[in-house]
Amino acid sequence: MEQSRERTTYVCEELNDDDMTQVTELFREQRRQMGVEESDAAWFADPLDDWLACLERGGDGLSRESVASLAAGMREKLAFRDALIVSLLCRGVDRSQLMELAARPHRPESVRCLSRALNDAFRDADAAPDRRRCERGLKMLAQIARAVPPGWRVQPMTLVAYVLWWMGDPRAVVYAVRVLADDERCTLAGIVLSAMEHGIAPAWMGDGMPGE
Template sequence: MTGVTMTTEQHCADRADARRDRIADTVRRLGTQLREDRRERGPHVADAAWVDEPFDDWLAMLYEGKPLARTSMLALAVGMDQTLAVRDALIVSIVGGADGARKAVLMDFASRPHAPEVCARMGRLLTAAFTDEHGGLDEARCRAAVGALKDMAGIVPERYRVQPLTIMAYVLWWLGKDEAVEYALEALAIDERCSLAAIVLGAMRRGIYPVWLR
């Protein structure tokens, strides 16, 4: 019986290893595809095309409770690895209220991050959300986002985990949850240059939180 159990466990481990290898191969292929597309068509066009369908899936997950498709998980992980504008758009979709959840707004954030009007809009949305004493986040929506990001971080190769972990830390910081520290530290352990994770960690250590939590 012991031999049968060990054989079964080994079979499961082999299948898990094969699954990880397939995902890693897919992520590498997607990364090459996005880099080439950005080089050929320019970041604005390529990034907009890249996030178009994944953003639909992301918003359906946030607002309709639908599961985030694995294809969209991998596309978003690759997108965040190549341009932090995708990460920032996802953050706004979670904490930025109704305006931040509009797809057209998110597309601008992801594909035109340096346009003055886009920068100004992002600043207004985040500042308003952080400083509104009558505000507060939809915790169920935040938890749905954190759950999807945790799933994403759980299947992608290590370097692609940094930004999902960072968003998780950011959102949990805004909720006043101590778990944020764990995720920020995990992101920094992979990439010590991740400035947003460091900002979250520093803010929490100094007791800086959104106005409604003070």
């Protein structure tokens, strides 16, 4: 019953190129003034709380500020995107660990946490993703992609492709191809496309992608 009351889409007032350029410049200036790690932690904290609240409870989606901050942050620093991936697909990773993954990704403990979380989830036949959680995440990512100009869509769309692949959804190919058409250097989209082409899938799907 709870799921049936959730909105099918999350909406947000569109952000134009000037809006996103200003947000991106603010991100860069804050890093120059505060230092990278401290600035990135401060930048990611509120949008992460907004994101996690929507994952847990649903609701009306991300605020306009969170949409802009996440879109700019993911474009400037892929660790923000990776932290969101972990929040959707991996069990037992709490907010403080997600903050470390985003703000301090090169520290040994962050590298170990990211590798262990994704590898364990990928190899565990009993680790099917939480479908409701993933669907809420996909709605937020679609909300971001709809709200921002093309130059800021690559990473949220890449994340959509990756999560769809992990869920066994063949639409992952469509999103990966779209991303690569916009940015052929997007490594993660290339990985998704290659995995789909070769029938590679997380262990929870057993014999591979549906239809393989």
